[in-house]
Amino acid sequence: MRRAAFVYEEAQSRHVLREDHVLQPNRLQLTYELLQCYGAFEDSLLVAPKAAEEDKLLSFHTADYVAAVKSLSRGEGHVDAAAYNFSDEGDNPPYEGMYEVSATAVGASLLAAELVADGQVDVAFNISGGLHHAAPNYASGFCVFNDAVIAILSLVNRGLKVAYVDIDAHHGDGVQDAFYASDRVLNISFHEWGRYLFPGSGEVREIGVGAGTGYSVNLPFFPFTDDQVYLWAFTEVVPPLVQRFKPDILVTQLGCDTHYLDPLTHFMLTTEGYTGVIKELKRLVPKWIALGGGGYEMGVVARAWTLAYGVMAEHDWPDEIPSAFQERYGLKRLRDQAELIIDTKMREQARPFAEGGVEEIKRVVFPLHGL
Numbered sequence: 001m002r003r004a005a006f007v008y009e010e011a012q013s014r015h016v017l018r019e020d021h022v023l024q025p026n027r028l029q030l031t032y033e034l035l036q037c038y039g040a041f042e043d044s045l046l047v048a049p050k051a052a053e054e055d056k057l058l059s060f061h062t063a064d065y066v067a068a069v070k071s072l073s074r075g076e077g078h079v080d081a082a083a084y085n086f087s088d089e090g091d092n093p094p095y096e097g098m099y100e101v102s103a104t105a106v107g108a109s110l111l112a113a114e115l116v117a118d119g120q121v122d123v124a125f126n127i128s129g130g131l132h133h134a135a136p137n138y139a140s141g142f143c144v145f146n147d148a149v150i151a152i153l154s155l156v157n158r159g160l161k162v163a164y165v166d167i168d169a170h171h172g173d174g175v176q177d178a179f180y181a182s183d184r185v186l187n188i189s190f191h192e193w194g195r196y197l198f199p200g201s202g203e204v205r206e207i208g209v210g211a212g213t214g215y216s217v218n219l220p221f222f223p224f225t226d227d228q229v230y231l232w233a234f235t236e237v238v239p240p241l242v243q244r245f246k247p248d249i250l251v252t253q254l255g256c257d258t259h260y261l262d263p264l265t266h267f268m269l270t271t272e273g274y275t276g277v278i279k280e281l282k283r284l285v286p287k288w289i290a291l292g293g294g295g296y297e298m299g300v301v302a303r304a305w306t307l308a309y310g311v312m313a314e315h316d317w318p319d320e321i322p323s324a325f326q327e328r329y330g331l332k333r334l335r336d337q338a339e340l341i342i343d344t345k346m347r348e349q350a351r352p353f354a355e356g357g358v359e360e361i362k363r364v365v366f367p368l369h370g371l
């Protein structure tokens with residue numbers, strides 16, 4: 001049986017970015033409560049994180065950015081928020097307690113990395129992490145500190161080889177940039193094509209530089225890509241590259257904003273396709289650190305990450321949601337029931353677009369790894 005840990009505490013979900021902001025931290029609490037109702041923590045570890053120390057934040061972020069986040073978090077007016085990409089009306093509003101919440105998300109990913117690297121568990125899931133857009137000196141795409149980069153750095157500094165696989169609907173630009181010249185991290189991102197979705201990067205031709213050439217792998221998808229096309233592309237690209245790279249440890253960003261109900265993106269995945277990808281990830285490497293990420297439909301987030309943790313901890317949760325949770329939140333079924341009807345015109349574009357991308361990766365990237 002696989003030993004699993006879930007890194008979370010309720011304090012991580014009480015803040016509000018802004019009343020009308022699409023990212024609602026309460027989605028983390030909903031996920032935790034759903035797992036709790038399924039009895040997920042009876043035979044797996046539930047661990048509370050601590051805020052990361054400042055020196056850990058400084059392993060990636062600049063000193064003046066860390067100081068600015070701290071000041072903005074306390075409501076101090078002297079900081080030029082716009083210089084760090086914060087604004088009250090935009091994607092990244094400063095809010096009270098922002099520093100503590102963001103540093104705790106980093107601390108949770110570092111703890112997950114430590115638990116797995118030390119061999120205390122086989123897999124650890126930090127649903128508050130996966131903040132893959134944050135840059136060294138500015139916030140981006142709802143991300144303040146880049147917990148993924150900092151956790152990967154902690155592993156690389158232990159001499160470990162890391163494969164990072166990012167299945168969020170948005171390109172994992174912050175993580176890619178951090179390791180673009182490195183051959184110690186194999187960085188694979190699957191995402192909606194940048195022409196239609198933030199942050200705009202993530203073309204197949206972004207393959208890394210110098211020693212890192214061939215170690216950044218990007219597959220953009222056309223809007224309306226469904227389970228079938230996504231899973232096909234995943235199995236064509238990810239297992240061969242990861243197996244050849246032979247990582248010591250796998251880090252994944254498990255954003256579930258590829259779901260058809262997500263309000264920000266244009267994918268057509270269901271919980272079936274999402275769970276299929278998680279099962280493929282599980283087969284890749286025995287040591288696995290899973291991070292959260294995007295997901296903007298509350299019920300979908302709770303269901304998708306509950307299913308993901310079920311794969312990690314080897315539990316096949318019953319489809320009928322426990323009555324206590326049903327009564328509280330009205331969700332009845334864990335898995336999507338409906339057969340999706342996708343416009344055939346859209347589907348006609350999504351499949352060849354994915355096939356073209358996969359073909360290009362095989363032509364450009366695979367030979368760099370002797371494949």
Ligand SMILES: [Zn+2]
Pocket residue numbers: 168169170255257293294295
């Ligand atoms: Zn996303």
